[in-house]
Amino acid sequence: MYVCGATVQAVPHIGHLRSGLVFDVLNRWFTHHGYEVAYVRNVTDIDDKILRKAAEAGRPWWEWATTHERAFTEAYNTLGCLPPSVEPRATGHITQMISMIGELIEKGHAYAAAGDVYFDVRSLPGYGALSGQKIDEMTQGEGEGAGKRDPADFTLWKGAKPGEPSWGSPWGTGRPGWHIECSAMARTYLGSAFDIHGGGLDLVFPHHENECAQSHAAGDPFAARWMHHHWVTQAGEKMSKSLGNTLSVPAITAHTRPIALRYYLIGAHYRSPIEYSPKALADAVTAFERIEGLLGRVAERVGEVAIGELPAEFVEAMDDDLAVPRALAVIHDQVRIGNSSLADGRPEDALAAAGAVRGMLAVLGLDTRDPRWATAAAGDDSLHRATDALIQALLQQRTAARAARNFAEADLIRDNLAAAGFAIEDTSDGPVWSVIPTN
Amino acid sequence: MYVCGATVQAVPHIGHLRSGLVFDVLNRWFTHHGYEVAYVRNVTDIDDKILRKAAEAGRPWWEWATTHERAFTEAYNTLGCLPPSVEPRATGHITQMISMIGELIEKGHAYAAAGDVYFDVRSLPGYGALSGQKIDEMTQGEGEGAGKRDPADFTLWKGAKPGEPSWGSPWGTGRPGWHIECSAMARTYLGSAFDIHGGGLDLVFPHHENECAQSHAAGDPFAARWMHHHWVTQAGEKMSKSLGNTLSVPAITAHTRPIALRYYLIGAHYRSPIEYSPKALADAVTAFERIEGLLGRVAERVGEVAIGELPAEFVEAMDDDLAVPRALAVIHDQVRIGNSSLADGRPEDALAAAGAVRGMLAVLGLDTRDPRWATAAAGDDSLHRATDALIQALLQQRTAARAARNFAEADLIRDNLAAAGFAIEDTSDGPVWSVIPTN
Numbered sequence: 001m002y003v004c005g006a007t008v009q010a011v012p013h014i015g016h017l018r019s020g021l022v023f024d025v026l027n028r029w030f031t032h033h034g035y036e037v038a039y040v041r042n043v044t045d046i047d048d049k050i051l052r053k054a055a056e057a058g059r060p061w062w063e064w065a066t067t068h069e070r071a072f073t074e075a076y077n078t079l080g081c082l083p084p085s086v087e088p089r090a091t092g093h094i095t096q097m098i099s100m101i102g103e104l105i106e107k108g109h110a111y112a113a114a115g116d117v118y119f120d121v122r123s124l125p126g127y128g129a130l131s132g133q134k135i136d137e138m139t140q141g142e143g144e145g146a147g148k149r150d151p152a153d154f155t156l157w158k159g160a161k162p163g164e165p166s167w168g169s170p171w172g173t174g175r176p177g178w179h180i181e182c183s184a185m186a187r188t189y190l191g192s193a194f195d196i197h198g199g200g201l202d203l204v205f206p207h208h209e210n211e212c213a214q215s216h217a218a219g220d221p222f223a224a225r226w227m228h229h230h231w232v233t234q235a236g237e238k239m240s241k242s243l244g245n246t247l248s249v250p251a252i253t254a255h256t257r258p259i260a261l262r263y264y265l266i267g268a269h270y271r272s273p274i275e276y277s278p279k280a281l282a283d284a285v286t287a288f289e290r291i292e293g294l295l296g297r298v299a300e301r302v303g304e305v306a307i308g309e310l311p312a313e314f315v316e317a318m319d320d321d322l323a324v325p326r327a328l329a330v331i332h333d334q335v336r337i338g339n340s341s342l343a344d345g346r347p348e349d350a351l352a353a354a355g356a357v358r359g360m361l362a363v364l365g366l367d368t369r370d371p372r373w374a375t376a377a378a379g380d381d382s383l384h385r386a387t388d389a390l391i392q393a394l395l396q397q398r399t400a401a402r403a404a405r406n407f408a409e410a411d412l413i414r415d416n417l418a419a420a421g422f423a424i425e426d427t428s429d430g431p432v433w434s435v436i437p438t439n
Numbered sequence: 440m441y442v443c444g445a446t447v448q449a450v451p452h453i454g455h456l457r458s459g460l461v462f463d464v465l466n467r468w469f470t471h472h473g474y475e476v477a478y479v480r481n482v483t484d485i486d487d488k489i490l491r492k493a494a495e496a497g498r499p500w501w502e503w504a505t506t507h508e509r510a511f512t513e514a515y516n517t518l519g520c521l522p523p524s525v526e527p528r529a530t531g532h533i534t535q536m537i538s539m540i541g542e543l544i545e546k547g548h549a550y551a552a553a554g555d556v557y558f559d560v561r562s563l564p565g566y567g568a569l570s571g572q573k574i575d576e577m578t579q580g581e582g583e584g585a586g587k588r589d590p591a592d593f594t595l596w597k598g599a600k601p602g603e604p605s606w607g608s609p610w611g612t613g614r615p616g617w618h619i620e621c622s623a624m625a626r627t628y629l630g631s632a633f634d635i636h637g638g639g640l641d642l643v644f645p646h647h648e649n650e651c652a653q654s655h656a657a658g659d660p661f662a663a664r665w666m667h668h669h670w671v672t673q674a675g676e677k678m679s680k681s682l683g684n685t686l687s688v689p690a691i692t693a694h695t696r697p698i699a700l701r702y703y704l705i706g707a708h709y710r711s712p713i714e715y716s717p718k719a720l721a722d723a724v725t726a727f728e729r730i731e732g733l734l735g736r737v738a739e740r741v742g743e744v745a746i747g748e749l750p751a752e753f754v755e756a757m758d759d760d761l762a763v764p765r766a767l768a769v770i771h772d773q774v775r776i777g778n779s780s781l782a783d784g785r786p787e788d789a790l791a792a793a794g795a796v797r798g799m800l801a802v803l804g805l806d807t808r809d810p811r812w813a814t815a816a817a818g819d820d821s822l823h824r825a826t827d828a829l830i831q832a833l834l835q836q837r838t839a840a841r842a843a844r845n846f847a848e849a850d851l852i853r854d855n856l857a858a859a860g861f862a863i864e865d866t867s868d869g870p871v872w873s874v875i876p877t878n
Contacts, residue, residue, distance in 0.1 A: 038499070060477070062628060063524045070522065083509060085502045092531025099607045167534045189501060254822055386874045387826045389859035397851070412836070420828035435825045 001026075002186040002223065004199035004207065005041040005087065008068035009049040012075045013247045014265060014276070015232040015239030021262065022229040022270040022322075023198050024081040025364060029318050032363050040189045041084040042182060043069055046091050046175060051164060061165060075249035079262045080365045080372055088185045090176065094167045096184040097176045100218055101156045101169075109217035112171045113147020115159025119179075119210065121152045124217050130226065131205035140206050142177075154210050156180050179210035186211075187220060197223030201230050202238060229270040239276065246423040247276065251434035254384060256285060259373050263288040263366055269325055278425070278432075291331060291357060292368060294338045298354040302347040307362050308355025324364075331360050391422065391433050440465075441625040441662070443638035443646070444480040444526065447507035448488040451514045452686040453704060453715065454671035454678030459511075460701065461668045461709040461761075462637050463520040464803060468757050471802050478523040479628045481621060482508055484530050485614060490603060500604060514688035517697045518704070519804045519812065527624045529615065533606045535623040536615045539657055540595045540608075548656035551610045552586020554598025558618075558649065560591045563656050569665065570644035579645050581616075593649050595619050618649035625650075626659060636662035640669050641677060668709040678715065686715065695724060698812055702727040702805055708764055730770060730796060731807060733777045737793040741786040745864030746801050746871045747794025763803075770799050794864075808873045830861065830872050 003023045006016060023039070030037045045065040054064035069089075076083070101117055104110035109123045121127050121135055128135060140154045155177035160166035166173040186194065192215075199208060208226065215222035231238040239247065252261055264284035268274045299305050311334065317326035338353030361367045394413050401409040417424060417433075425432045442462045445455060462478070469476050484504040493503035508528075515522070540556055543549035548562045560566050560574055567574060579593045594616035599605035605612040625633065631654075638647060647665065654661035670677045678686065691700055703723035707713045738744050750773065756765035777792030800806045833852050840848040856863055856872075864871045 038502075060524070060628075062527075063477075066522075066525045083505075085499070086505045088501075089528070089531055092528055095533040095537070095606045098534070168538045189499075250822060383822060383826065383874050386860035387822065387829075390826075390829070390855060390861065393855040393859060397855070416829060416832040416836070420832060421825035422829065435822050 001037065001039055001196035001198060002182070002190055002194060003039070003041045003084070003197075004182060004203055005043050006069075006072045007044040007047050007049065008065050008072060009047070009053055010068060011071045011248050011250065013239060014249065014252060014261070015247070016072070017075055017079055017249060018229060018232050018265060018274070019198070019200055020076050020081045021079060021265050022227075024076075025266055025270075025324065026196075026198075026227070026322060027082060027084075028363060028365055029322065037085070038190060038194075039084040040086055040088065040186065042185050043072075043087055043089045044178070044181065045069065045089045046165065047178065078249055078253055078258045079265070080259065080370075082365070086189055088189065090181040090185070093181065093185050093188060094169075094176060096188050097180045098157075098169050100184050100187070100214065101171075101180060103218045104156065104214065107217060107219075110156055111149065112157075113145075113149070115172045115174060116145050116147055116155060117157035117171050118145060118148055118153040119156050119214060119217075120149070121154065121213065122150060124213050126216075127213050128209065130212050131209045133205055133209060138205070140210075142206075154179065154206060156214070179207055180214060182207070182211045183214040183218070183220075183222075186222070187215070192220035192222070194223060196225050196227055198227040198229070201228045204228055227270070230268075230273040232265070233273045233275050236273075236275070246425070246434050248435070251423070252281075254434055255432055256281065259366060259368060260285040260288045266324055266364065266366075267328055270322055287332070288366075291335055291361070294335045294342075295354055295358060295368070297342060298338060298350050301342065302351045302354075305351065305354040305358050307367070308352065308357075308359040310359050310363065311356055314360050318363075327360065327364070331357055334360075388433070391417065391424075392431075395424070395431050440476065440478055440635035440637060441621070441629055441633060442478070442480045442523070442636075443621060443642055444482050445508075445511045446483040446486055446488065447504050447511060448486070448492055449507060450510045450687045450689065452678060453688060453691060453700070454686070455511070456514055456518060456688060457668060457671050457704060457713070458637070458639055459515045459520045460518060460704050461666075463515075464705055464709075464763065465635075465637075465666075465761060466521060467802060467804055468761065476524070477629060477633075479525055479527065479625065480523040481624050482511075482526055482528045483617070483620065484508065484528045485604065486617065517688055517692055518701045519698065521804075525628055527628065529620040529624070532620065532624050532627060533608075533615060535627050536619045537596075537608050539623050539626070539653065540610075540619060542657045543595065543653065546656060546658075549595055550588065551596075552584075552588070554611045554613060555584050555586055555594060556596035556610050557584060557587055557592040558595050558652060558656070559588070560593065560652065561589060563652050565655075566652050567648065569651050570648040572644055572648060577644070579649075581645075593618065593645060595653070618646055619653060621646070621650050622653040622657070622659075622661075625661070626654070631659035631661070633662060635664050635666055637666040637668070640667045643667055666709070669707075669712045671704070672712045672714050675712075675714070691720075695720065698805060698807060699724045699727045705763055705803065705805075706767055709761055726771070727805075730774055730800070733774045733781075733789075734793055734797060734807070736781060737777060737789050740781065741790045741793075743862045743864070743875075744790065744793040744797050745862075746806070746873075747791065747796075747798040749798050749802065750795055753799050757802075766799065766803070770796055773799075827872070830856065830863070831870070834863065834870050 001023065003019065006012065023041070027037050027039050046061070050065050051061050054061040057064065101110060104119065105112065105117065110117055110119050128138070135152045138152065140152065142155055145155060157169060157171055157176060158174050160173040160175070164175070166175055186197070197208065212222060233239060264281050265274065267284060295305055311330055314327050314330040317323040317330065334353045334357045338350045338357065341347070341349035341353060358367060362370070394417065398410045398413040401413070421435055423434050440462070442458065445451065466476050466478050485500070489504050490500050493500040496503065540549060543558065544551065544556070549556055549558050567577070574591045577591065579591065581594055584594060596608060596610055596615060597613050599612040599614070603614070605614055625636070636647070651661060672678060703720050704713065706723060734744055750769055753766050753769040756762040756769065773792045773795045777789045777796065780786070780788035780792060797806060801809065833856065837849045837852040840852070860875050862873050862875050
């Protein structure tokens with residue numbers, strides 16, 4: 001399968017991680033069924049945002065991309081995603097893109113104009129089928145191009161602009177358009193035809209429609225199936241960068257265990273949105289602790305909990321277009337059975353239920369006993385603990401200052417925390433802090 | 440600086456890590472001196488060994504390369520190497536290599552023949568200067584090529600062989616020769632001229648000689664200085680893969696702490712071999728524990744050990760072509776002084792010696808209290824950064840309070856930090872904090 005991965009321009013928030021998690025669960029489920037999965041997830045390491053942000057920070061664009069590629073890798077690891085078979089970078093496949101663009105020109109589906117190359121959308125019968133677009137009513141959202149014959153056409157190659165990175169090509173120096181990247185990388189690693197293409201709902205149009213168009217026009221059957229996952233939303237909208245600042249993976253895992261965050265983020269059906277709220281996250285943490293509670297009690301009172309067989313209803317749910325919510329319901333049924341078996345003095349039944357629970361958790365990447373989680377959790381404990389103690393002390397000091405009507409002192413404390421990059425949220429459980437990513 | 444990185448064909452043994460460690464120490468030392476280092480370390484992700492081993496294992500070559508690139512990244516992290524500014528992959532720079540080969544042909548330094556392209560060694564006056572080779576007496580060690588005019592010539596581009604990966608080029612499909620990779624990648628990220636080129640002794644000829652030849656012939660001044668490190672040896676020979684199986688980084692760190700392994704591997708001068716033996720490693724571990732012993736005793740009996748000033752002899756040693764063995768001798772001198780000061784009842788002298796030791800360890804990437812060692816797995820940089828900003832703000836506030844003779848406020852800030860578990864040390868570079876391990 002080919003999955004559209006990150007544009008590495010910032011530290012990821014939990015919305016950016018959903019894709020990695022959805023296809024990690026799918027990858028694990030296929031592997032459970034005995035398939036050998038060739039899993040390609042690309043890294044878009046050049047685009048307008050990367051260039052702009054790097055320039056604003058006064059850093060080379062390639063250092064900016066490298067730094068944030070590392071931040072994504074770290075976040076995927078933190079949330080227990082198994083690594084893909086290969087993580088190709090867009091800038092690493094210019095040769096293949098140029099060769100594909102050449103084929104498209106040769107076959108009459110693309111044209112060079114004023115240093116750019118465009119895809120001739122009307123040359124391809126069936127354009128728009130994937131996303132249900134009508135050519136006369138749509139916009140590619142990429143602005144005008146000097147030599148664009150039809151506003152519906154999209155860019156395959158952008159002529160070089162001063163001060164921007166560029167590569168040599170038969171049409172002059174420049175850089176690739178966004179869509180051609182994935183057509184060329186999918187073909188490089190998976191060949192002309194492959195099983196599944198995945199990505200977020202926002203990629204259906206124009207990105208995937210245009211990938212499809214390019215690959216079909218070049219003669220590739222391309223993806224047999226498409227899987228589009230919904231977003232993590234806030235007030236129904238795709239989580240935005242600005243809203244997401246306090247929701248970066250490092251910020252959330254400063255107060256929430258990574259394994260519980262994973263449980264929360266894989267819990268919805270991949271085609272449904274996850275409307276983020278601190279309460280929803282807290283509820284998921286509680287639900288996960290309920291599962292752990294059973295496992296702990298059985299281990300303590302009965303004995304070692306082995307990884308048991310998967311209940312048939314769990315397998316059915318997972319096989320039915322990855323119905324994870326139904327699969328989690330099966331886990332919680334078994335937790336209830338395990339708890340009542342303990343209460344009723346039926347230890348063998350409790351052990352069987354706990355074994356089934358551990359088996360289901362394991363296949364979802366949620367086995368608490370997997371050493372992967374131990375290293376992720378152990379990581380930063382002492383720094384986190386000390387920082388937490390310091391911030392709690394400062395917040396108490398602020399409360400005391402306010403009570404004494406010493407507002408200058410209270411404000412200074414608040415300002416120091418904000419300037420350092422800590423976000424403080426008042427919750428019913430008291431203040432909760434997180435780190436705001438710096439870029 | 441440009442450093443020739445790994446050919447990602449196997450899990451690294453400690454011999455493979457020496458390069459990463461040598462240039463990490465150099466990078467840290469330059470940074471200590473206030474330089475901003477652009478540090479490029481490439482990944483050779485295609486070569487005959489990768490293709491052969493992947494084929495033997497029945498895996499795609501790109502999956503093989505990806506898997507072992509990850510193993511190297513993990514090993515570098517485990518040994519406390521700071522990441523380079525960018526880690527370009529060879530296969531990601533075919534465009535730039537093709538364009539450079541084109542320049543060489545145009546300038547009369549290369550020729551295409553039977554689908555291959557060769558560098559015409561005799562066309563470049565001064566060829567052989569870096570490695571002291573005489574053209575008539577040397578061999579490139581790459582076998583015959585069908586169209587090679589002179590046995591001394593070397594390959595820039597290899598025509599495609601059936602079943603092997605290949606890329607399009609003006610000379611037909613094929614793949615790049617090994618040497619052109621680094622000339623093209625160095626130019627991409629560092630421009631035509633840069634300060635330092637590094638790599639292992641085995642790379643002087645033919646690899647670096649040929650890089651030099653290519654870049655000079657293309658008109659690039661290229662590297663101003665070359666730094667070649669010696670190997671980890673066994674019986675005087677470069678550590679071999681077969682001998683190295685039990686000496687992989689994961690295998691050794693299963694029984695030796697990564698920080699002690701780092702101490703061992705950076706301890707020799709970079710131009711000298713490290714003759715590996717279990718006894719030599721054990722001796723280094725003991726020596727490192729002797730250092731830790733002093734720090735622990737002083738912390739227990741006298742008080743918090745600050746990061747102290749670097750002794751002048753240490754700075755001199757490091758500035759003298761990175762004479763780490765002399766630098767380590769200065770550390771051990773201070774350890775002896777610290778121990779005898781403790782024995783003689785001179786706690787202030789012991790504290791000063793321990794502080795100097797901690798300062799020297801820190802700049803070598805060996806500070807046991809560096810949160811990086813604790814967070815090597817989770818790597819939460821943003822938390823560290825925010826905590827640092829907050830503490831610096833609090834310390835400024837404390838300074839201001841003291842200046843205003845508001846000692847109650849100054850004391851409160853100090854007490855809050857101490858109670859949270861932060862140790863604050865005043866150094867010539869300003870206050871430095873660390874987390875007191877809680878154990």
